[in-house]
Amino acid sequence: MQFKDVVGQEKVKERLIYTIKENRVSHAQLFLGAEGSGNLTLAIAYAQYVSCTDRQADDSCGVCPSCIKYQKLIHPDLHFVFPVATSKTVTKEPVSDDYISQWRQAIIENPYITQNRWYEIIDVENKQGIISKNESQEILRKLNLKTFESEYKIMKEKHGLSFEKAKDIAHLSNGNYAEAQRILNLGDDDNYNFEQFTHLMRMAYQRKLIDINEWVEEISRLGREKQKNFLVYCLRLVRENLMLNLQKEEIAYLTKKEYEFSSKFSQFITQENVHQIYEEFNRAHSDIEMNAYNKIVFLDLALKIIKLIKK
Numbered sequence: 001m002q003f004k005d006v007v008g009q010e011k012v013k014e015r016l017i018y019t020i021k022e023n024r025v026s027h028a029q030l031f032l033g034a035e036g037s038g039n040l041t042l043a044i045a046y047a048q049y050v051s052c053t054d055r056q057a058d059d060s061c062g063v064c065p066s067c068i069k070y071q072k073l074i075h076p077d078l079h080f081v082f083p084v085a086t087s088k089t090v091t092k093e094p095v096s097d098d099y100i101s102q103w104r105q106a107i108i109e110n111p112y113i114t115q116n117r118w119y120e121i122i123d124v125e126n127k128q129g130i131i132s133k134n135e136s137q138e139i140l141r142k143l144n145l146k147t148f149e150s151e152y153k154i155m156k157e158k159h160g161l162s163f164e165k166a167k168d169i170a171h172l173s174n175g176n177y178a179e180a181q182r183i184l185n186l187g188d189d190d191n192y193n194f195e196q197f198t199h200l201m202r203m204a205y206q207r208k209l210i211d212i213n214e215w216v217e218e219i220s221r222l223g224r225e226k227q228k229n230f231l232v233y234c235l236r237l238v239r240e241n242l243m244l245n246l247q248k249e250e251i252a253y254l255t256k257k258e259y260e261f262s263s264k265f266s267q268f269i270t271q272e273n274v275h276q277i278y279e280e281f282n283r284a285h286s287d288i289e290m291n292a293y294n295k296i297v298f299l300d301l302a303l304k305i306i307k308l309i310k311k
Contacts, residue, residue, distance in 0.1 A: 001041060001045045001070065001071065001111060002045055002049075002059050003017075004059055005045065006042050008038070009038055013042070013045075016046045016049070017049065017058060020049060020050060031046075035114055036112050041111040044078075044107075045060075048067055048071075051066045051067075051075065051077065052064060052066055053066050072104070072108070073103075073108065079139075080100065080103060081131060082099075082103060083115070083130055084099055084124075084135075085119075085122075085124040085128060085129050086124070087124050093134050095132070095134050095135045097138065099122050102121055102122055106118060115129070119225055125223060126223045128224075190233075192230075193234075196230060197230075198265075201265060203215060203302070204306045204309045205268070205309055205310070212302045213299070215298075215302065216295055216298045216302060219298050220295045220298060224288060224291075227288050227294060228288055231281055231282075235281050235282065235285075236253075237262070238274065240254050240258070240262060241265060241268075242269050242271075244262055244263065245267060245271075246271075268309050273308045276304075276308050280305065280308070281301070284297050284298070284301045
């Protein structure tokens with residue numbers, strides 16, 4: 001992966017290239033960013049540039065033996081650690097190396113992959129991905145190895161969119177390239193999350209307790225990761241509705257159908273209740289993550305929203 005494959009981040013690229021030219025490569029560096037921001041992509045491109053045997057002024061050459069191995073993510077001095085869990089194929093004490101083939105293929109296909117998509121690929125069902133103590137021991141073992149080949153060990157035109165459409169998606173994704181890709185390929189999960197959010201809010205406003213019980217039954221049948229994904233979606237919609245309420249439409253990141261609903265609903269998300277509503281969705285997400293009984297979590301959430309929605 002080369003710097004040219006990384007969307008944006010021009011200033012960061014320049015800074016990273018400068019560290020190589022000045023021979024100031026730190027022994028440990030943290031590439032921190034929101035999901036989809038390109039931090040993983042940038043780290044891999046930087047690693048390839050560090051190891052390239054024929055570096056160009058602004059990128060790795062892409063054709064030397066080192067670069068060819070990096071393009072396939074099989075360079076012997078490149079190691080990955082990522083969250084894993086047991087699955088049908090790995091039933092005990094999983095570590096990253098157990099899933100390295102799937103990881104390489106997934107990153108090559110889409111270096112802006114999301115965490116939920118990764119869990120779907122390795123089919124861990126409702127389990128939480130973790131980095132375990134066994135993984136920590138593997139990290140220490142690998143870092144103590146001598147390098148094999150490198151001096152270092154390293155631990156929209158494309159879619160044929162109109163300018164206006166690309167501009168709308170760039171605004172909606174707020175710098176998250178993975179989110180931009182997701183918006184281009186809106187699927188059943190997004191439609192489902194939108195429908196469930198609007199359904200919950202309408203029931204809460206109308207105090208339809210019987211309908212809420214039916215809603216709890218349905219949402220509780222989802223897998224745990226999909227439940228968490230729904231709650232994250234709700235948190236986003238709460239935020240965007242507050243922006244509309246405050247007449248900050250330019251920083252409200254909504255799809256067309258979300259905007260059509262939110263333009264009317266946003267009057268119920270105010271400065272007085274938004275913190276409590278946000279806290280309830282966030283608490284529900286934490287409870288689901290901690291394996292709490294999902295029916296109780298979602299029923300409690302719905303009842304809290306009933307009390308808060310008209311404040």
